[in-house]
Amino acid sequence: MSDTKQTNKQGETKRPDSKPEKHAEVKHSEAVFLGACVVDLISYADRFPVPGETLIGNDFVMGHGGKAANACVMGVRMGLACGMIAKLGSDKIGKDYLQYLHDIKVNTEHVKIADTKANNATANIIVTKKGQNCIVYVPGAASLLLPHDVKDAEPMIKNAKILVALFECSRQTLLEALQIARKHGVTTYVNAAPYDASMTDEVYKFIDILCVNETETSRITGLKIANKAEYQAAANAILAKGCKTVIMTLGDQGACFCTRCGSSAHVRSS
Numbered sequence: 621m622s623d624t625k626q627t628n629k630q631g632e633t634k635r636p637d638s639k640p641e642k643h644a645e646v647k648h649s650e651a652v653f654l655g656a657c658v659v660d661l662i663s664y665a666d667r668f669p670v671p672g673e674t675l676i677g678n679d680f681v682m683g684h685g686g687k688a689a690n691a692c693v694m695g696v697r698m699g700l701a702c703g704m705i706a707k708l709g710s711d712k713i714g715k716d717y718l719q720y721l722h723d724i725k726v727n728t729e730h731v732k733i734a735d736t737k738a739n740n741a742t743a744n745i746i747v748t749k750k751g752q753n754c755i756v757y758v759p760g761a762a763s764l765l766l767p768h769d770v771k772d773a774e775p776m777i778k779n780a781k782i783l784v785a786l787f788e789c790s791r792q793t794l795l796e797a798l799q800i801a802r803k804h805g806v807t808t809y810v811n812a813a814p815y816d817a818s819m820t821d822e823v824y825k826f827i828d829i830l831c832v833n834e835t836e837t838s839r840i841t842g843l844k845i846a847n848k849a850e851y852q853a854a855a856n857a858i859l860a861k862g863c864k865t866v867i868m869t870l871g872d873q874g875a876c877f878c879t880r881c882g883s884s885a886h887v888r889s890s
Contacts, residue, residue: 655687656741656765657708661680661742688785710733762789778806787816841854
C-alpha cells in the first residue's frame with residue numbers, strides 16, 4: 621500500500637488532521653444524575669459547642685459530597701458511564717469540584733459554573749465522639765440550577781438508560797428532568813431526600829421508582845410507620861400519587877418495595 625503522507629511546500633511531512641481529543645465521558649452516559657455538588661466541611665470534637673463558645677476540635681476533614689454527586693461518583697467507580705447535571709459556585713471550591721469530577725471521568729458537559737458570583741454548596745458538619753452530628757447546609761449555587769439548564773441537557777438524558785435525581789433541586793427543575801426522561805422512555809429513579817413539601821403529585825406521577833426512608837414516608841403521606849401493615853398502607857398511599865414502584869428503607873428493619881401491579885416484598889437488614 622502506498623504511503624499517503626502529505627507534504628507542504630517546503631517538503632516537510634504534514635501530520636494527518638486529527639480531531640481535538642475529548643474525555644470519553646462526553647460521548648455517552650448510561651446513567652444521568654441530577655442534584656447538588658456539595659463540599660463537606662467536617663469538624664470532629666468531643667461534644668457540641670454551646671452558644672458563644674469556641675471549642676477546640678480533634679480533627680477536620682474536607683471532602684466532596686452531595687447525595688446525587690456521591691451516587692454519580694460511585695456509579696463511575698463501578699464502571700458505568702455517568703453524567704451529572706448540576707450548578708457549581710464561581711468560587712475556588714466550585715472550580716475545584718468541577719476538576720475533581722472531570723478527573724474521575726464523570727461527564728461534566730452539563731456541570732456548569734454559576735454565571736453570577738455565588739458560593740458553592742457547602743455542608744458545615746460537627747461530629748461528636750458519640751457519633752452525633754449537626755449540620756448547617758448552605759445550598760449556594762446549587763439553588764441556581766434551573767429548568768433551562770436541564771433542557772440544555774436533553775440529548776444526554778435522551779441517550780441514557782436511567783435518570784437518577786434527588787430533592788436537591790427545585791420542583792420546577794426536577795419536573796423538567798422527569799418530563800424529558802418520560803418523553804424519551806428513560807427510567808426515572810428519585811430519592812426523596814432532603815424532603816421537600818413543595819414536591820406535588822405532578823412530580824410523583826413522572827417517577828418510575830421512588831426511594832424513601834421512614835421519616836420521608838411519614839411526611840409525604842401523613843401516616844405513621846411502625847409495622848408491616850403500616851409500611852404497606854404508606855407505600856400504597858405513595859403509589860396512588862402516580863409512582864410505579866416504591867422502595868422504603870426501614871433502618872434496622874431492612875427495606876420493602878411495592879409496585880402498582882401489586883408486587884411487594886420485605887428484605888431484612890441481616
